[in-house]
Amino acid sequence: MSSSPATPPFHVAIIGCGVTGLLLAIGLRARGVPFTVYERAVGISEFGAGIGLSPNAEVAMKLLDPAIHAAFKEAVTPNGLDYFQWIDGYTTNEQIFQLYLGKDGFQGGRRSEILGAWAALVNPVSVQFGKELVALVDSSPDQPVPEPEPEPDAEPGPVRLHFADGTTAAADVVIGADGVWSKTRSLLFGDAYRATYSHHYCFRAVVPMADAVAAIGQERSSTRFMYNGPGAHAITYPVAKGAMLNVLVVISDPDPWRPDVTGNAVAGIDASPKSTITNTEATAPSLLPSQDTAVANRQTTGRGRREDAEKAFGGWCLGAQGIVSLLPKQPDRWAIFDMLEHPVPSYSRGRVALAGDAAHASGPHLGAGAAFGIEDALALATVLDAVHKNSSTSSTGRNPKISAALDAYNRLRYNHTQWLIKASREAVDLFHWKDPARGQGWPGFGDAITRRFHTIWNYDLEKMQEEVLFLYEAALTGASK
Template structure:
């Protein structure tokens, strides 16, 4: 088939990466009647068994991107109504078991809806046609033809594929980002935040023994100098997911391997001198566990998310540290924007196949313009929030008042995530897209 004939066929999009953002994007594009293939380098799906939470109003955004979200996840959804911060360090001499509630923020109706990432993804994948996702396809490079036309994807196993456009949803270690920004460019790679995460699942009965019924069954963040610990219920309140974040002044030895073996004593040493309930919870972690180096794209942010008909979305574009708990959900906002713009492009291309390339380039130009500022703000804000959690003032009662003033700032930052008007974003994106093509559309008869 000639290239001209191919370009008059259905719009064909390649997605690199089958994490939550990649799969939700695939579902959303298919619902826009766009042909999609997802290429995943692993043998199975990308997400590990950690929990994730939808911040307030984010559930609506996910439903907007994919109306089948309810059938794909609601059996796993659990709700937390507040964000709560507790002093995890200073102990009252008269009663060490008493912990001061420092601040809480009402998350509103439905609050934070949480589930395990892998289970959510497994259910979501069931919505897709069986041939959409191809595993064991590690991307080597992309070839763009002079004068436009299909992009060629070349995989490390020697096989190839073609698509009208490519969207990289391949996460923090994105190969697509490296292709767009250039090998050797520091913005092509994630960098160490000097924070280590220790994570484990603890049976609810054990958690209740050390935290009490209320704290165990509700989300809490225990803050203190150079560390914090967050926990919340999962698995229908039968377990809690506990994650301890610890500051690390050293460099991480190998940026290719961000997970290393650890033992519980490493965590116990980091929380030495903290409150009995924090130390008690740490004592329930497994004797052997992993430590996760927290990397992000803060040091060298991507100056742009697109090049021609190649684009980045989700962590591939703006991987943040996890301290807002909104990284994946920022990716869902990306999906909503991309699906809306791709729907506009499909209609235009059906009417005038000759503008296919420019219509797709304008989709990604508009996406970059609309999404980059907000998503890069999240990368910065997540760093800032962790700094506030770990501030040294928590160790000094004389500076406690100063330390506590941080929560109004945290509240404002949280509300900027939660109360984002995605309808305004979509209106801005749609108008910007149409304006970018006005001259071209005017030159095409019949539009």
């Protein structure tokens, strides 16, 4: 008498090895949940610009795995002062508001160093590079991609993943953490749900501290400052343990996003009659690259011109102009895209879910995009751990649990994360004095910006874990909250 085949182990596929995907992987590892990360690039090659992570992000790190938080603290640069400090960069060069961050709150560092510290916590065997997702097949009732009609009474198989190199993989759950140009999102809901140009772009640079001190002085180089004014703002803070100053300059841009044929981001650059720039709004859709390809990703970044920043900051105080002078002649230019115009209807479908920028790409203006991705990772690790602990049943028995878990995640995270996208747009309008009545020391600025930051920082993450499990159990039992 032959025995029945053993039930295959529960397995999670994570698409993307950025902040969200990497920390989800570490959180699953800490809980003993099997996973594999599939990354399109040939390695973790994050650029060296600075990133700051908010107090709520640090709480999420600790709850995911204390090792994440420990590695983060080793990589970041201590604050000079535990405050955000806003400067009227246009008229007075004086402080208009400061916001307390908490002890050692909102620390930052070079993104590449922080990602490298986290990557060391993952077994390399669990990560496969050079894997560009091209198709998904989910045979569960809520399948994102159709497959051939199954045999009568056939048990739904795992989700099948197809990659550009011709290989395939299988998993019980797929989490798309593949960024603003998410292929997972496109496969789930179609290309109509895509990120669009927010009409802001930024220049980023990391400069030697000696150069920074020479340009803007010791005090303004020693801690975090933000400079507000009409149509632009700038942020500076030390990184690399104080050896470098991170510089971010953000500029409003009324023009459409116009990628050129070389794949450079040229938002805000006027085209001459002989220019090769293509206006995407005037080009037939059939001639445009997919919004979810590597080509589209490259077209949002590229080399810019410092003279564009000099023009945007013309007439500002010398302090702000000194910051602009720190940019190289051809600084990296980043067109800022978000999901405000075309939000996805849900973060899950069947046994596939979206997380981080793939779900809710937002502008960087509240410093919370990465933090919200870490929160997503915590919610997913929490609920997938619950599924894994009760996954000894056959695949048929698992599927309702998986769908219920991802639905619980979606119901919990959707409204809060969609709020961030709009709030980030509102914040940059405040920084750029879009409403003239709210510029130059507008007395309501402090209350308006504090309310938005505190909504982010004071989010109860332990309660979030309890709620996602409650929603999961309620879905399994047919109860409602």
